[in-house]
Amino acid sequence: MSNAPFHAPPTVFPNHLTLMVQDMEKQKQFYTKQLGLTVIQESQTELYLGANGEDALLTLKTTAGVADKSPRQLGLFHVAFLLPNRELLGQLVYHLLENNYPVQGASDHLVSEAFYLADPEGNGIELYADRPAASWSYHSGQVVMATERLDVDGLLAVREQAPFSVLPTHTRIGHLHFHVHNLDDIRHFYENGLGFAVMTTYGDQALFMAQANYHHHLAFNLWAGTNAPRRSERQIGMISYSLMYQMSTPAHKR
Template sequence: MTTETSYALTRPAYVDQSHLVVTDLPLVSSFYQSMLGLKVIEKSASGEVLGVGSTPLLTLTTGRDVRIAPRNAAGLFHTAFLMPSRTELARWLRHAAHNNVALDGASDHLVSEAIYLSDPEGNGIEIYADRPHEQWKFHQDGQVEMATLRLDLQSLYNSAPHDAWNGMADGTAIGHIHLQVGNIPEADTFYRDVLGLKLMAQRPGASFFATGDYHHHIAANVWNSRGAGTRAHGMTGLSDYTLRFNDKASLDKAIAKLDELEIKSEKHNGSVFLRDPWGIGLTLSA
C-alpha cells in the first residue's frame, strides 16, 4: 500500500531528522522502539539511528562527558512525530493505552490533533495528525488560525482499528521540531530573517515558523528557558536537526543569506551546518 506524502513534507523545506544526546542509550532507545514503534536502522559504538522502514528520523548518541541539561536550558521542547493519517494516530493511542504509556497531555490545535508525552530522560515528544490543509483557516496577514483546545481522547481511541499494532506506519515523519530558546525577538530574526521561514503564528512567549504555508515546521518558545544562553558542550537533549529543502533554489537562497550576514557555517557536499543563537546545531540540506 502506498502512503500519500504528508503535506508538511511537500513544502519548500521541512524537518528531516533530529539528534538527541542521552545518558542511558539502551533505556531511551528501548522506549522509542517499544512505545513509539521506531526501528533501529543503524548502530555504532556511540549511538543508534532509529526510523520507519529505511527512513532515518532520530539519532541517539551518548558519551563519557555527557551531562544532564537543566530544565531551563535552551534546546528541545519537543520532537513532533507526524502520523500519515488520523487512523494511525488513533492506532498509536490504542497501543499507548494498552501499554500504560504515561501521557503529558492532548490538544486539538484546529490544524491538527496532538498527544504529548516524554521519553525516560525528559525529552518532550508530540505524536500528531494534521487535519486536511483545505480545512485550515488563514488570517489576512497570512498567519494560520491555531488554538489549544481539549482533545477528546476517548473518541479518538474508539475510532482505532482493532488490529495488531506493528510499529510506526510507513509515511510517519518528523512534522516539526519545537525549541526552547532564550528570547523570541532573536528567534524571529534567525528563523524568519536569516533562514527565510515565514512566521505562521504567535503566542505569548512563542513563535511558529514554516515554509509553504504549513502551520509550523519549527517553533520556538521561552516558557521554560527565558534568558537562556548558549548550550554547553556535552549537554543532554537536542544536539542538532536537519532542515531539508525540496528545491535547490531555496537552499541556495538560504546559504547566500548566511554568507551575506557572515554567519559561521561549515559547507560539506552541498549541505551546510551552522548553529542557532543558542548553540543548537542545524544542517541545511537538499
Template structure:
C-alpha cells in the same frame, strides 16, 4: 516520500522534497540502551543502524528521523535552551488512534492530549526528559487563515471519539509515511530566534501571546515552533549536556540552501562546514545542519 493534503482538487505537499522542513533530530543521551528500548517499544520506531555509541531510528529504511548518540561523561540537561519537543506526524487520524490506544495500553505516562484545530496530538517525554509529540493533521482545507496567520488553539482532545477510529488490535509500530512534522524549541530570545529561523527559509504564521511563535514553509501550520515559556534568558546547553545535539533542515536544492546561507551571513551568523554538512547555531546555542538530498548540478556546491 511525503504526506499530502487535498485542497481545491490539487495535491498540496507539506513534507516532501519540495519543502524546506526539519528532517532529523539528533539527541545526546546518557543511557543509549534505555532510550533505544523506549523509542522502539513505546514510540514504535525501528532501528535502521546501530553501533556501540549511536543508533538511527525511523520507519523507512532510507530516511532516519532520529539519531541517538551516547554521551560519555555527560550530565542531565538543566533549565537551558534546547529541545521542547520533537513532533512525529502520522499520515492519518486512524493512525493516531492506533498510537493513542497503544500508549494507553503500555501505561506509559502521558503529559497531555490536545486538539489544536489544525491537528490532534498526544504528548509525552522520553526517559531523559526529551519532549515528544505524536500527531495527525486535520484536513488543510479546514484550516483558518487570516492575513497570513493560521488559527491554532489548544483544547482537550476528544479521546473517546479518536479511539473510535482505531484500526488495529495488534501494535505494529509507527506507520510507513511517518515524518518529523515539526520541531519545537525552547529559546532564550524570541526576537533573535525568529530572525534566525526566518533566515533559514521559514515564515512566521502564528503567535501565542508574546511568548511563542510558529514558522513554516509552503503554507503548513508550522514546521518550527519557538518559545520562551521556561527559557527566556537561559544559557545555551553545553556539549556535555544531554538533549538536542542538532537538528537537520532539508532544502529542496542547493539554490534554496545558498539563499539560507546568505541570509544567515547577513545576520552575522557564523557557519561551519564539516565533512557531514554545513552547520549554524542560533543565539540560544541550538545547532542546525543545512542539508540537501542531492547536488544541484546547475548551482554546484558551496
C-alpha cells in the same frame, strides 16, 4: 488525509534530530518498543532510528559522563512526529495507554490532534495527525490555531484495529519546538535567511514558522526564562537538527 502538499517540493522542513542520551539501552527500548521506530544502524555509541525502514529520523548518541539536563534549559522543547492519519495516531496512542506509558497531555489544535509525552530522559515528544488542510482557517495570512480539549475517546474509537508494532511508513518529523532566549533574532534568521514565514504567534511568548502555508515546521518559545542556560556538550538533550531542502524537478524538454 496525507500531508504531502506541505512536504513536497519546493519547501524546507525538519527531517532529522540528534540527541545526546545517558542510557542508550533504555532509550533504545523506549523508541523501538513504545514508539515503534526501527533500528537502521547501531554501534555502542550511536543509534540511528527510522519509520518502518525509511531514512533515519532520529539519532541517539552517548559518551562517558553524560550529565542530566538543567530543569530549565535552552534547546529542544519537543520533537513532533507526524503520523499519516488519525486512525494510525489512535492506534499508537492506544498502544501507549495499553502499556501504561504516561501521556502528559492531549490537545485539539484545530489544525491537528496531538498527544504529548516524554522519553525516559525527559526529552519532549508530540505525536500528532493533521486535519485536512481544507478545514484550516487563515486570518491576515496567519493560520488559526488553538489549544482545546481533545476528544480522545472519539480518536481511539476510529483507531486502526491491528496491534501496533512499528511506526507506519511516511511518518516524519512534522515540526520541532525549541526553548530560546530571543524571538526577534530567531524570526530575523529564519524569515530573512531561510525563507520561513510567521504562521502564528502566542502573544509575545511563542512564534510558529513554516514554509508552504503549513501551520508550523518550527516553533520557538521563551518559557524557559531569560536566564535559561545552554546545554553543555555532555548533557542530555539536542545536539543538532537538520532541515531538508527539496527543490521541484524541472520537466524534461521534448
